[in-house]
Amino acid sequence: MTPPIVAVQDVVKNFPLQGGGNYLALKGIDLEIRKGEFISLIGHSGCGKSTLLNMIAGLDLPTGGTVLLEGESVKRPGPDKMVVFQNYSLLPWLTVRENIALAVDEVMPDLSRSERDAVVEEHIAMVGLAHAAEKPPLQLSGGMRQRVAIARALAIRPKLLLLDEPFGALDALTRGNLQEKLMQICNEHELTAVMVTHDVDEAVLLSDRIVMLTNGPGSKIGGILEVDIPRPRQRLEVVHHPSYYSLRSEIIYFLNRQKRVKQWQAKPHKVLARHGLEKVNLDLGFIPLAACAPLAVAEAKGFFRKHGLDEVQLVRETSWRGVTDGLLDRTLDAALMPSGMPAWMTAGGHGSDPTPIVTALTLSRNGNGITLARRLADQGVRSVADYRDYLLRNNREPHTLGIVHPASMHNLLLRYWLSSNAIDPDRDVHLQTLPPAQMLADLKDGSIDGYCVGEPWNNRADREGHGFPIVGDLEIWSGHPGKVLGVREDWALAYPNTHIALTKALLEACRYCADPAHWDELSQLLSDRRYLGMKPELIRFGTPSGCAENPHGDPHTLFFGPGVNRPSRTEHLWILTQLARWSEIPFPRNYVEILERICAVSVYSTAARELGLDDVSYQRTGIELFDGVPFNGDDPIAYINSLSIHQDFSVAEIPIGVPRAMVS
């Protein structure tokens, strides 16, 4: 691999404040830029992206760390790293030609007069401004001025082109044309470029990599996205590339997350202790699904208040990732989460340090299904055997199925169902993580072939004619855990009474939700914009969608009942085996300790007892899914090995430390 042309190494930037003190703008920035690469810097206003650009340009010097251009430290600005400024920076007393000539004369004194003139003319023509060469910039439109600025920058043949929000002030049409022009020029001249932008689409269209910066103070690189869309790109065509929307939504997720953190930081966060509870002001995360009913009910019916939790805020996230991040950065106190998430986060499946998560309550069981696109039914796919044949027949085409999260039951059930039917979920199909609300849209436009998700999304696909249910979860594992209440372990230890009160409120809400007499009311409640924001008839709790002849006759989603709500170590162990089976996490050698820490059975028991629900006890026996293979909890590793399809999983000790309470 070629050495990087630019290396930003551990750069820190401090700005002295008026009245003493320092503002830490950037912290620990590491970035390498290869020759010919186009990099975008994106982030909210004030995140220091322009500062970073200025330091690469040499217009500003880092307080700590270094910026290297071809191995040499950048100490001052120079024509080898030319900047295209946001407000064009053309000299108004010179004409277009004179502006460009000024730069060329200054930078290329060795060339003869006529050679320099030729360079100037070439670049005026390149940006298509020959007709305006004699005009002063003030007589030109914004787009034309920016073209002059780009021509001026390119005319001096910089090693590195730096663009500071080059198209920010332009109207959409001009911007689109200029983006294409810039892309074309960059391709033809193999330019290395760094661009600061606010515009997500612009970043995806132009970049090879997108560097996302977190909010200041102390901004750092929050993530780098590789844009795998082949060049040359056309503005109107890139949107059809399969990666386009996932890249776009990744950036938007990041920016929204940053905004939410900022809003959260702007509010005062005092821990309010009241009624003998350590904390009564809670931020509770959820995503819009029928299974969020207990949270909505607890809020609407005043169960939180009844148990002393006076100030509970329900925070709607768009994806499970938002829930994970909210718990990680402590902007959420507790959350509705897929039942696999406590084990997954405790084992470090989210990619950073293992973060012990505790669950004291299973909020729902069932309520999921697998939907395939209608066009597969049109090709004769009726059963899983048909689907397998279909995949064999069309094995050259990619088959993408949507899941909501690697740690969700949807992923685990879908994979289990596929592999038990001799379809390898990693080879024969491609599983893609999508927010539930996006799945239907993707199914509709054909970018995915099916999905496994909770209601109401199966029901809606069926009713709207975009998909059909191939199998319901009741036929895979009836009574499987769906969503659980999850909190950080250090939170649970810091606020034990609050944890019990929260469990009580939600357990009571679960009981309310389980009564069929309330289902119409629940549909109405959840149809509100604060929760799901869709027509109430699409949100159903009765028989599973599309299964008029429900073989089990059970209500689809279970919210309450014997063995429904108590956290089960066996189930979480099964989840651990499945997560390890698909290499989401290594199988923890210390799984007994992990299960002990995940399942806050005593919190559940206390809550149930105080509600007078002693009879809701643990009744479950072993776990057995539709294929009849019993789960042996005594030897989990042997169980994974006994399953026909699995990845090469590893076994490792997960370092989760000793339980420690959060210090606020």
Next chain:
Amino acid sequence: MATAPGSGFNLGVCWKHNRKFILPPIFGIGGFLLFWQLSSSLGLTKLTGPLSLWTDERTRELLLYPFFDRGGLDKGLFLHTMNSLSRVALGYSLAAILGIGVGIAVGLSQTLNRAFDPLFQFLRMVAPLAWVPIALVIFQQNQPAAIFVIFITSIWPILINTAEGVRQIPQDYRNVALVLQMSRQKFFTKILIPSALPYIFTGLRISIGLAWLAIIAAEIVMPGTPGIGFFIWDANQNGYVSDIVLGVVWIGAIGLILDRLMAWLQTRIAAGR
């Protein structure tokens, strides 16, 4: 502009279009002169009315024959004015050169600015007349003292505006110079001067008015040399009130012309900035 064939200059149309620009000033000025003449005729004030420029025989002669020269101090008003103007030109040119030079230095250097700005702000408040005795003490001669008074009165707006103009050079232009690694001299001629030019011209225009205002103060100190300031001073000594009025009219007219001249120069040189 294209005009239809056969359509000549039409007085009626022209009047219709421009009367709202012509009538109000006529009424305004006419009204003012009438009021002045009446209050003088009715004895409300000892100041002679505007008609005295004509009725007073000596003044009428001065009014009608601005170019006569009977030697010594007995000259037409035009010749007096030319003397004054050359004095103003000298003082003003000095002020412009020094004002722009020092202004650039002060504008570029924070330290110089901090050192001298209080002094400049202080000196700028001193009235032209107050400089006269100081100028005489410094130079001991009439001519240099008068030029000094004009210079010291008119330098401040030039200096302060130039400094501001240099400070106001957009960071973008400075960045362009930095990125292109322009030499200091190039930066001066290609960026600093063109960018600060509008500010400099604003200063120059304010100053030309001030320099002309200072002429009376300057020429008071110069008995025995021709000049419009001296003319008024002399008329005052002799109690020729209508001569004073005539002198004032001349000063006002010349001041107006000078200001218009600078405004025209400004639009020619520093246009579109």
